[in-house]
Amino acid sequence: MxxxxxxxxxxxxxxxxxxxxxxxxxxxxxxxxxxxxxxxxxxxxxxxxxxxxxxxxxxxxxxxxxxxxxxxxxxxxxxxxxxxxxxxxxxxxxxxxxxxxxxxxxxxxxxxxxxxxxxxxxxxxxxxxxxxxxxxxxxxxxxxxxxxxxxxxxxxxxxxxxxxxxxxxxxxxxxxxxxxxxxxxxxxxxxxxxxxxxVDTQMFRPDLRNAALRASWGADEDSLVALVVGRLAPEKNLDVAIQAFDAMRAKHPSVKLVFVGDGPAREALRQRCPQATFVGQRRQDELALFYASADLCLFPSLTETFGNVTLEALSSGLPVLAFDTAAASEWLVHHHSGWLAPVGDAQAYVACARELAAHPERIAMARAPARGRVVQLxxxxxxxxxxxxxxxxxxxxxxxxxxxxxxxxx
The missing domain is CATH 3.40.50.2000 (Glycogen Phosphorylase B;)
Structure with missing residues (x-):
């Protein structure tokens, strides 16, 4: 590190x-x-x-x-x-x-x-x-x-x-x-x-959490909102995010899935997961509200050179579930500020998501450590x-x- x-x-x-x-x-x-x-x-x-x-x-x-x-x-x-x-x-x-x-x-x-x-x-x-x-x-x-x-x-x-x-x-x-x-x-x-x-720690911060925005997703404070941010494209491995969402719903029926971004895979993802909310591309200031108002960031990509989403989510106090690669490998602490699955092991990724939905208090406990990992970066x-x-x-x-x-x- x-x-x-x-x-x-x-x-x-x-x-x-x-x-x-x-x-x-x-x-x-x-x-x-x-x-x-x-x-x-x-x-x-x-x-x-x-x-x-x-x-x-x-x-x-x-x-x-x-x-x-x-x-x-x-x-x-x-x-x-x-x-x-x-x-x-x-x-x-x-x-x-x-x-x-x-x-x-x-x-x-x-x-x-x-x-x-x-x-x-x-x-x-x-x-x-x-x-x-x-x-x-x-x-x-x-x-x-x-x-x-x-x-x-x-x-x-x-x-x-x-x-x-x-x-x-x-x-x-x-x-x-x-x-x-x-x-x-x-x-x-x-x-x-x-x-x-x-990362812009003044823009991406936890105090922007917005109950009205959560309500627009059909979520209240007892719900779990899983957020996916980035280009909606085949190389982003987004089917694993949907698999994780399906596994989470089996343990926590009020889980919501929100996609922020656009790209050639949007319609296929909408058909694959009609329960998800798709909000399209957003400006950075709008994106900051989305990060702070969600509960868990699902980041399943295996093709990143870095993955700015990881730092932005952490700065917003949003724990991240990612594969052990790119920025997540260097800035996440497993079971502390987020969770890491072995690279390419989709089953382990989905199993971790299922376990977190069964114990949502673990997600809440990771919010402050997430912010602490990058606050000086x-x-x-x-x-x-x-x-x-x-x-x-x-x-x-x-x-x-x-x-x-x-x-x-x-």
């Missing part, structure tokens, strides 16, 4: 740099798109701006008429994009190496950070290498694990090979958990560094860690690469 230290100590250990750095951050997803990558990356950008760094955000244009934000606190460079199959609300960045080389040759970033490995990310990597700029990257999505859930299991090895090539061309790849870092190293990934995720800490990685990579790069002067502006 990584040691969580106070904000003051971290600020002393990782003081904001002077003068500020010019950082180019490249991503193919950004709010208002709702997914873990977009939300956590926006926190990273905000954190670096607060630490006196100048950020240039490079991302696909989300609508045809969209213009870069004027008051975001950072510069935006909008590139061409196209809808992602099955997720038309999300965009995939199109190649743009020539445009990036031209922009970065005129105004060189001190470092390029690439958050996604799509065509835009690959173009940014090639442009940065051509200009001999230091590059870091994030490993944020298990695309190779997703392939088997879409009948494309045969693509797993080529996808891993591409991701390995991509990340090994950067000076450092930031990974959110030690377990995933070890897995990547065993697959030939180099220069990996564990940097955890943070704020985003300022993560911003300081990321800044330290940037500074280290730049120092290593400068030791081996002669300084290249920018071209004069005309």
């Amino acid at each position: 990584e040691t969580v230290v106070s904000q003051n100590i971290l600020m002393q250990e990782f003081p904001a740099s002077r003068p500020s750095l010019r950082l180019a951050v490249v991503t193919e997803t950004w709010p208002p798109e709702v997914n873990g990558v977009a939300l956590t990356l926006s926190r990273l950008v905000q954190g670096q701006c607060e630490r006196n760094h100048q950020v240039q955000l490079v991302r696909p244009r989300q609508t045809v008429s969209e213009r870069g934000a004027d008051n975001a606190g950072f510069e935006e460079v909008l590139m061409r994009g196209m809808p992602i199959p099955r997720y038309p609300q999300l965009k995939l960045g199109l190649p743009g190496k020539k445009a990036l080389v031209a922009a970065w040759a005129l105004q060189r970033p001190d470092l390029v950070h690439i958050a996604t490995e799509g065509p835009l990310g690959w173009s940014a990597l090639q442009a940065a290498r051509q200009l001999r700029l230091p590059v870091t990257s994030d490993f944020r999505t298990n695309f190779h694990s997703y392939s088997q859930h879409y009948g494309l299991g045969w693509l797993k090895k080529p996808i891993v090979a591409y991701l390995r090539k991509f990340h090994n061309l950067t000076q450092c790849t930031m990974v959110p958990t030690r377990a995933l870092c070890a897995e990547l190293i065993s697959s030939g990934f180099e220069n990996t560094r564990v940097v955890a995720r943070g 704020d985003w300022q800490q993560i911003a300081a860690q990321v800044e330290a990685v940037f500074m280290e990579v730049m120092a290593r790069h400068a030791a081996h690469v002669p300084r290249v002067r920018p071209l004069p502006a005309f």
